[in-house]
Amino acid sequence: MEITLLGFNDFHGHLEPPGVAVTATGASGKSVAVPAGGAAYLAGAIAARRSANKHTAVVTAGDMVGASPMVSSLFLDEPTVEALNLMGVDFSATGNHEYDQGSQELLRLQNGGCEKFTAKQPCQISKPFKGAQFPFLAANTLRADGTSLLQGTGVKFFEENGARIGVGFIGMTLRTTPRMVRPSGVAGLSFADEADTANRLIPALRAQGADVIVVLIHEGGYATSGLQDASCAGLSGDILPILDRLSPDVDVVISGHTHQAYLCDYRRVNPSKPFLLTSAGRYGTLLTEVQLKVDTGSRKVMHKSARQIIVQGEAIASGSGKVPLQPEFPVFGADAAVSQLVSTYHSSVAPLAAQASGVLMGGASRTPGKAGERVLGRLVADSMLYATHDLASGGAQIAFTNPGGVRADLLPDAATGVVTYGQLYAVLPFGNNLVVASFTGEQIQRLLEQQFASGTNTVTQPRILQVSRGFSYGFDLSGPAGQRIVDMRLDGAPIQMTETYRIAIQSYLSTGGDNFSVFTEGKDVMGGMLDLDALVAYVGEGTAQQPLALPLAARIERLD
Structure with a gap:
C-alpha cells in the first residue's frame, strides 16, 4: 500500500503570501528563485497532492500560530486555525509559540468558544469560533498532576483490497519551551524529555493498530544539503541527541522550529536509526511529501522517500524587486474557500494596516x-x-x-x-x-x-x-x-x-x-x-x- 504524508511546520499565521522566495535548482542546473507561500496556495497544493493518492495524511510540526502577521494575530490566530481546518489537517504538534498566550487560550483554540484569556477580543469575526477540527498533539506537555494538557497521539487508518494499515502519530514540542515563552504562558506545565516520551508511547500506539510510527516534533536542526538532497550533509542542531535516543521503530520524524528546509535519510548518520527526517522551512512556502510503501502482509515499511514541494502560486515583490513565477516548477491554484476566508479577515484589518x-x-x-x-x-x-x-x-x-x-x-x-x-x-x-x-x-x-x-x-x-x-x-x-x-x-x-x-x-x-x-x-x-x-x-x-x-x-x- 502506498501512503502519503504531507507535512509542514512553522506556519506562524502567514495566511497571505509572505514575500519569500525559495531557492531551487532549475533544469539548467542553475539556482532559481521561486515565489512561494500563501494559505490559499498551500491548500491548493495539499488538495493537488491528496488527489494523487487517497491514502494521505496532512500533519504539522508546530508553530502554526504565534508570532503571526496582523491579519491573523489581531484575531488571536482564529483565522489560521480556520484555514487549517479547510486544508484538512489531520494532526498538528504544538510548538513553543502555541503557548505564547497561555494554556487556557491554547485549549480555546482547540475546543472553540469565545472566553477571553488575553488582552485581545476573541470571536471578532467568527461568532462563535468553533476551534480546531483536528487534534493538537502535545504528548510531552504535562499538567502538575502528570496528565497531558492535550491529546498526545493519534492513529489514522487506510484500507485497500481488504487490508488495513494504521499510521500512528506522536506530537511533541521541544522540552525547552519554558525558556522561550513568558512564564505565565506555561504556568503549571512541565515539558518531558522528547525521546523518552516518544519511546514510551510506541507500544500503546502498536496496541491501537499503528503499523507505521511517525513523530511530529517541534525541534529541529540545520543542514548544508540541497533542497531535494536527502544525504544529511552538514546536519547539526539540537534535534540530533533526540534522534540518537529514539527507538528504531520510528519510521519518520517530521520536525520544525529552526525554519530550515531539509530531507535526511538518517541511516547515513546513524545506521541503527533507519528513519526519515524532514523539515519544510517556514511560513507555508514548502510542503514536504513523504511516500511510504507498506507491505500489507508483514505490515512493515518497505520503502520511504521524501521531496520538497514549493508552494508557488503568484509572483511576489521582495526587497530586491519582483520575483516572477517560474513555469518549470508547478504553479498551484488558490483554494476558493481559503481565499474567501483570508479575504474576509484581510478586509477587516486592511484600513488599520494601511x-x-x-x-x-x-x-x-x-x-x-x-x-x-x-x-x-x-x-x-x-x-x-x-x-x-x-x-x-x-x-x-x-x-x-x-x-x-x-x-x-x-x-x-x-x-x-x-x-x-x-x-x-x-x-x-x-x-x-x-x-x-x-x-x-x-x-x-x-x-x-x-x-x-x-x-x-x-x-x-x-x-x-x-x-x-x-x-x-x-x-x-x-x-x-x-x-x-x-x-x-x-x-x-x-x-x-x-x-x-x-x-x-x-x-x-x-x-x-x-x-x-x-x-x-x-x-x-x-x-x-x-x-x-x-x-x-x-x-x-x-x-x-x-x-x-x-x-x-x-x-x-x-x-x-
Whole structure:
C-alpha cells in the first residue's frame, strides 16, 4: 500500500503570501528563485497532492500560530486555525509559540468558544469560533498532576483490497519551551524529555493498530544539503541527541522550529536509526511529501522517500524587486474557500494596516552582522529607549531587545519611504509591554554573559541582544565563561560595576525569557506602553521632509 504524508511546520499565521522566495535548482542546473507561500496556495497544493493518492495524511510540526502577521494575530490566530481546518489537517504538534498566550487560550483554540484569556477580543469575526477540527498533539506537555494538557497521539487508518494499515502519530514540542515563552504562558506545565516520551508511547500506539510510527516534533536542526538532497550533509542542531535516543521503530520524524528546509535519510548518520527526517522551512512556502510503501502482509515499511514541494502560486515583490513565477516548477491554484476566508479577515484589518506611520531613510533588515547585530534590532531598541528615557516613563538609559522578538524586515515604500502600521505590527507582533528596572553594572555584565552560556544560548549558538544608541561593548568568544564581555560603555564612559543603571526591556525578557535570568533581578520596576506603540511613535518622527535615519553604525564589537 502506498501512503502519503504531507507535512509542514512553522506556519506562524502567514495566511497571505509572505514575500519569500525559495531557492531551487532549475533544469539548467542553475539556482532559481521561486515565489512561494500563501494559505490559499498551500491548500491548493495539499488538495493537488491528496488527489494523487487517497491514502494521505496532512500533519504539522508546530508553530502554526504565534508570532503571526496582523491579519491573523489581531484575531488571536482564529483565522489560521480556520484555514487549517479547510486544508484538512489531520494532526498538528504544538510548538513553543502555541503557548505564547497561555494554556487556557491554547485549549480555546482547540475546543472553540469565545472566553477571553488575553488582552485581545476573541470571536471578532467568527461568532462563535468553533476551534480546531483536528487534534493538537502535545504528548510531552504535562499538567502538575502528570496528565497531558492535550491529546498526545493519534492513529489514522487506510484500507485497500481488504487490508488495513494504521499510521500512528506522536506530537511533541521541544522540552525547552519554558525558556522561550513568558512564564505565565506555561504556568503549571512541565515539558518531558522528547525521546523518552516518544519511546514510551510506541507500544500503546502498536496496541491501537499503528503499523507505521511517525513523530511530529517541534525541534529541529540545520543542514548544508540541497533542497531535494536527502544525504544529511552538514546536519547539526539540537534535534540530533533526540534522534540518537529514539527507538528504531520510528519510521519518520517530521520536525520544525529552526525554519530550515531539509530531507535526511538518517541511516547515513546513524545506521541503527533507519528513519526519515524532514523539515519544510517556514511560513507555508514548502510542503514536504513523504511516500511510504507498506507491505500489507508483514505490515512493515518497505520503502520511504521524501521531496520538497514549493508552494508557488503568484509572483511576489521582495526587497530586491519582483520575483516572477517560474513555469518549470508547478504553479498551484488558490483554494476558493481559503481565499474567501483570508479575504474576509484581510478586509477587516486592511484600513488599520494601511495607515502611514512614518518615513524611513531606507530598509531595516534583520540580517545579523559579524557581531550578531541587526539594523532593525538597533531601531527597535532605540524606539524602546525613546519611549522610556524621560523620568515619568522610567528614566531608561539603555534598552535591550531579544532578536527572536523581531519578526519581519521593515521595507518602506521605494518611492516615498513610507512605512505602514501593518508593517510595524509585523515587526513586533507579540504585544509585549515595556518594563524599566534598575541593574548594577555587574548585573549588566552577567546578563550579557548569558548570551553565550545560559540554556540554549551557547558559544556556538549565541543569542545576541540588540542594544540602544549610546551603549557599546565588545566580546571575545575565545575567553573563559564569565569573562567574555569587555569594555562596556554608556555615552563613551565606562560602565561602573557598582553603579546602578535604568534598563528598558520587554515584559518577555523581564521574566527571564530566552534564558536571560538576570533580568528577573531588576529593582524599582516600572511598567510601560506596548513595544509596538513605542515603535510606532518613534518611526512617526520621520517625515517626508526629514526621514528617520537608520542606525547603521555597530554598537557591539566581536574581538575573537
